[in-house]
Amino acid sequence: MSAADTDFRARAIVVRKGNRYEDMTAGRVFEHHWGRTISAGDNAAFTTQTLSFCPLYFNEPYAKALGHPRILVNPLLVFNTVFGLSVEDLSEGGGPFLGVDDCQFLIDVYIGDTLTARSTVISRRTSKTQPGFGIVTWQTQGFNQNNVQVIDFHRTNLVRRRKP
Numbered sequence: 001m002s003a004a005d006t007d008f009r010a011r012a013i014v015v016r017k018g019n020r021y022e023d024m025t026a027g028r029v030f031e032h033h034w035g036r037t038i039s040a041g042d043n044a045a046f047t048t049q050t051l052s053f054c055p056l057y058f059n060e061p062y063a064k065a066l067g068h069p070r071i072l073v074n075p076l077l078v079f080n081t082v083f084g085l086s087v088e089d090l091s092e093g094g095g096p097f098l099g100v101d102d103c104q105f106l107i108d109v110y111i112g113d114t115l116t117a118r119s120t121v122i123s124r125r126t127s128k129t130q131p132g133f134g135i136v137t138w139q140t141q142g143f144n145q146n147n148v149q150v151i152d153f154h155r156t157n158l159v160r161r162r163k164p
Contacts, residue, residue: 021134030118047074059071079103083140090138093160100154100155117143
């Protein structure tokens with residue numbers, strides 16, 4: 001047997017991932033299928049790595065003294081988690097991230113909460129300077145396990161076209 005016969009890469013079939021510009025019609029809703037439960041470890045690691053020393057995110061007696069039932073999840077971890085849940089459907093097909101607007105943190109998220117996400121295409125247009133891309137803006141909403149919205153933001157990306 002040759003090395004090519006035993007090397008899985010020689011037998012692999014490339015499958016394109018993600019949606020393209022042509023899939024992004026105004027009003028289309030993407031129910032992102034993965035949810036994520038935020039653990040104490042997730043929150044502690046993120047809060048430490050980002051040098052966010054607000055005691056609400058790592059000191060339970062402090063959080064309780066301020067009326068919270070337990071430690072709060074760092075809001076930027078909430079944002080990053082919900083954003084991350086949307087990547088497979090919205091931007092995995094390729095294209096640079098252009099920004100976030102109108103980000104609102106609506107209610108507190110606590111250790112043990114499970115987040116899910118939904119995105120709606122708000123607008124799209126072809127790119128004037130990048131012929132193989134279009135510019136798409138989505139409204140992304142994050143929800144907890146009780147289906148209560150916890151975050152809302154608009155996100156814009158260059159999105160690859162199928163045929164430039």
